[in-house]
Amino acid sequence: MELMLPSRFYLALLMLLLTCACIQIPELGPGASPDAGSVDARPVLLNWTSPAANSITNGTLRIQVEVTGPEPDRVELLVDGAAVETLESPYALDWETWRFAEGAHVLVVRALRNEQVFLSAERNVVVDRTLPRQIGQTPVNGASEVPIQTPIQVTFSESLNPATVNGQSVQLMTDTGPLAAEVLLSADGRTLTLSPASPLPVNARVRVVMANTVVDLAGNRLEALSQDWAWFVPAYLQWGEPQFVGRFEESSIGDTSLRVGMDALPIVGWAQDGSVHVKRWNGEGWEYLGGPMKSGATPAAWGNSLQVNADGRPMVAWLEYSSVLSQSQVHVRGWNGSAWAPMGTVMTTSLAQSGIPWMGFTSRAQALPVVAWHEENASQAQVVFRQWDGSNWVAKAAPLPMKRGATINYLGFDLDASERPVVSFRQFESSTGDVGRVMQWNGTSWTEISTGLGLLPVTRVMGRDGSVLVGGTALVNGAWTGLVRKWDGGAWVTVGEPLAGIAGGTSRTVDAIAQDSQGALIVLVTEAPSATQTGSRIGQTRRWTGTQWESLGEVLKPGPGKVLWGLPDFALAGDDEPLVSWNEKVDPAETYMSAIHVYRLNH
CATH class of the missing domain: 2.60.40.10 (Immunoglobulins)
Incomplete structure (x- = not known):
């Protein structure tokens, strides 16, 4: 017999079984796999x-x-x-x-x-596929007038990878090899600075060479034109721009004249196109003093000589030939602060029907200026001296007789400690050749002190001890070399040894001589660069220490494609720094294309 249970019983039994057999399902982590057939909602x-x-x-x-x-x-x-x-x-x-x-x-x-x-x-x-390039350089590429202390720095169009910038990948070089330098890259990677361990060599081409391992942050190598930049460091720097008037292609200039004013700044003069020009450095550039000078529309001015008076104001003397009067003339003007004022009347020759091949102008700080000129006619030649007395030009000494027909070169004069003229020159005759002569005015007559001179004069200066110092060239051991000799009142003595050659050239001579503030001699020695380059000169300044001639800086050379020619002028700035003015022509030296350059030491 089948026992029938009520439905209430089955429901209660089912609830009991579910309560006793509850299954715990763990959460699935990101790396776990869910059971087959389930949906995985984990994130990726x-x-x-x-x-x-x-x-x-x-x-x-x-x-x-x-x-x-x-x-x-x-x-x-x-x-x-x-x-x-x-x-x-x-x-x-x-x-x-x-x-x-x-x-x-x-x-x-x-x-x-x-x-x-x-x-x-x-x-x-x-x-970034763009090659980094240089966008700013100091010095600029190809610069030829670079001061020794110029910072060496380059800026790039984008940041460089600092790991690729070091002393091996970036080098400072000359034609003879590398120069020790610290290589620094700025924090932003765009500015590279090189700090030389010692001053840059002069008269040398300096360059920065960057290897192709230098790259930007993207790995791009430097633009090819940016891997190398170079400049030239001369021994002397030009003081401002070269000086000439008109078109350079038609610029023909003779000798130059240089003085330093009371403000220790240079004044330069030259003759060009029939006029005399004087400019003064104003601290930033060359400025004209009064503009071109000559006496009128027709006469042509030539030759020039600058001096500075006791008040520190410049004076200038020059020559003219008046075709109307058929006479040579000497003109002198002084700067009054705003214009050139004539100093007395025009001076002309003492000898009838004579010309003036040379004129000189000198002044001691404590003395009134003196003008001298060489005049010559068909039968007579002499040097005439005139001194400014404040209103007129008066005789300073008796005319110095010169040998008629002889060739006179490098004629010049100065005033000794007693303010008496001392004249030096070379006298050439076919029978005797070149002879050096020195004449001294003793107050009543001219005395020759040439015996034993032993050189051909070019320049002279009066020593503070009353001595006469002459610089020029002498034949020593079969070669012409620079020499300075001193007249001590009774004999000529050599100041130190003959000045050695500058750079293996020929025809060495002393072209200028001066005394610094301490009384030491400073000379400008020059020579032809070689036996085949006699149309140009190079120079070097040297100081007498009392025991030897020491070089002041390296060799002054013409710029690329140029020649230095003619006689330079020489002056000392307020700090005894030597300044040189020289005419520089295009090489080969033609009639035209020349300019006056004023140089100072690059140090």
């Missing part, structure tokens, strides 16, 4: 492995991400929001950036799974 996590944040590239860039969580259906690289590549497991690829424009791009990796989208963090990348 994307973490960048490469590239690094804020990367810069110029070519192929490695893209790689680490994927965790459920396996995605597809992984894509998005560039600026657009899908460009698919990443296959292990989710890496080499992204060819050449297909994309230069500049900043935003990279994102996107994973797709079961219609769900998962994104990585953004990664900024710059594509």
Whole structure:
């Protein structure tokens, strides 16, 4: 017999069984696998492995991400929001950036799974295929007037990779080899500075050489033209621009005249195109003093000589020939602060029907200026002296007789400690050749002190001890060399040894001589560069120490494609720095294309 239980019983039993047999199902972590048939709602996590944040590239860039969580259906690289590549497991690829424009791009990796989208963090990348180039240089490439102390610095169009900039990849060089220098790259990587361990050599081409291992942050090598830049460091620097008037192509200039004013700044004069020109350095450039000078529209001025009076104001003397009067004339003017004022009346020759081949002008700080000129006619020749007494030109000494018909060169004079003229010159005759002569006015007559001179004079100066010092050239051991000799009142004695050659040239001589503030002699020694370059000169200043001639700086040379010619002038600035004015011509030296250059030591 079948026992029938009520339905209430079955329901209670079922509830009891469910309560006793409850199953605990654990949560699934990101790496766990759900049971078959269930839906996996875990996120797909994307973490960048490469590239690094804020990367810069110029070519192929490695893209790689680490994927965790459920396996995605597809992984894509998005560039600026657009899908460009698919990443296959292990989710890496080499992204060819050449297909994309230069500049900043935003990279994102996107994973797709079961219609769900998962994104990585953004990664900024710059594509840069432009070669870095120099956009600023000190000194500029090709500069020829570079001071020794000029900073050496270059700025680039973009930052360089500092790991590639060092003393091996960037070098300071001359034609003879490398120069020790510290290489410094600025914090932003755009400015490179080289600090030489010692002053730059002069009369040398200096350059900075950068290896092709120097690259920017993207790995781009320097632009080819930016890997090398060079400049020239001369022994002397030009004081301002070369001086001439009109067109340089038609500029023909003779000798130059140089003095230093009471303000220790130079004044330079020259004759050109029939007029005399004087300019003064104003601290920033050369300025005209009063403009070109001559006595009228027709006469042509030539020759010039500058002096500075006791008040520190410049004076200038020059020669003219008046065709109307058929006479040579000497003109002298003084600067009154605003214009050139004539100093007395025009002076002319004492000898009838004579010409003036030479004129000189000198002044001691404590003395009134003196003008002298060489005049000659068919039967007589002499040197005449006139001194300014404040209103007129009066005789300073009796005329110095000169030998008629002889060739007179390098004629010049100065005033001794007693303010009496001392004259030196070379006298050439076919029967005797060149002879050096020195004449001294003793107050009543001229005395010759040439015996034992032993050189051919070019220049002279009066010593503070009353001595006469003459510089020039002498034949020593079969070669012409520079020499300075001193008249001590009874004999000529050599000041030190003959001045050695400058740079292996020929025809050496002392072209200028002066005394510094301490009374030491400073000379300008010159020579022809070689036996085949006699149309040009090079020079060097030297100081007498009391025991030897020491060089002040290196050799003064003409600029590239130029020659120095004619007789230079020489003066000392307020700090006893030597200044030189010299006429520089285009090489080969033609009639035209010349200019006056004022030089100072490059130190």
